Amino acid sequence: MHYNRNSDLILRILEDQEERSLEDEEIIRLLLEEKLSKNSSAEHSNAQTISGRAADAIARFVGSWPFILLFLTCLLGWVVLNTLLLKRAVDPYPYILLNLILSCVAAIQAPVIMMSQNRQEEKDRLRAQNDYKTNLKSEILIEELYNRLDALSKKQEEIINMLNEGQGMRG
Numbered sequence: 001m002h003y004n005r006n007s008d009l010i011l012r013i014l015e016d017q018e019e020r021s022l023e024d025e026e027i028i029r030l031l032l033e034e035k036l037s038k039n040s041s042a043e044h045s046n047a048q049t050i051s052g053r054a055a056d057a058i059a060r061f062v063g064s065w066p067f068i069l070l071f072l073t074c075l076l077g078w079v080v081l082n083t084l085l086l087k088r089a090v091d092p093y094p095y096i097l098l099n100l101i102l103s104c105v106a107a108i109q110a111p112v113i114m115m116s117q118n119r120q121e122e123k124d125r126l127r128a129q130n131d132y133k134t135n136l137k138s139e140i141l142i143e144e145l146y147n148r149l150d151a152l153s154k155k156q157e158e159i160i161n162m163l164n165e166g167q168g169m170r171g
Contacts (some may be wrong), residue, residue, distance in 0.1 A: 052119055059116035062109055 082089040091097035
């Protein structure tokens with residue numbers, strides 16, 4: 001019977017640990033009642049640590065136009081101030097201190113952005129897993145509906161054949 005394969009899949013999907021055999025109607029009822037999809041964003045947000053939230057916030061800010069504009073303004077301000085102050089400049093023309101600061105910023109930014117990307121990857125994995133479970137449930141339900149329609153069509157053909165045979169006997 002094709003329902004045994006579906007029963008096993010459904011039991012696995014629903015994470016039912018006890019061994020039991022389900023009737024067809026019970027399988028459909030369980031599938032329809034059990035909500036497989038989860039809000040992966042909310043689930044992931046609840047599991048966030050303070051450092052993870054900070055990494056996300058920093059990555060969001062660093063990847064924005066306000067940050068780029070602020071950064072360019074600071075760079076231009078540094079260059080203009082150190083160029084105008086020639087004799088008393090903190091960082092004269094080759095701007096070695098500015099290069100050091102920029103290298104330090106890049107060295108800190110890269111790991112923070114990577115942490116945020118790793119967290120986004122985990123969120124995407126949860127979303128994909130959720131989609132898979134939902135699609136599997138839909139596939140099983142559609143297959144079950146198709147099998148039921150097929151069974152109804154066969155019954156209908158049997159009834160039509162019986163009616164035709166009955167009319168043939170009268171005629």
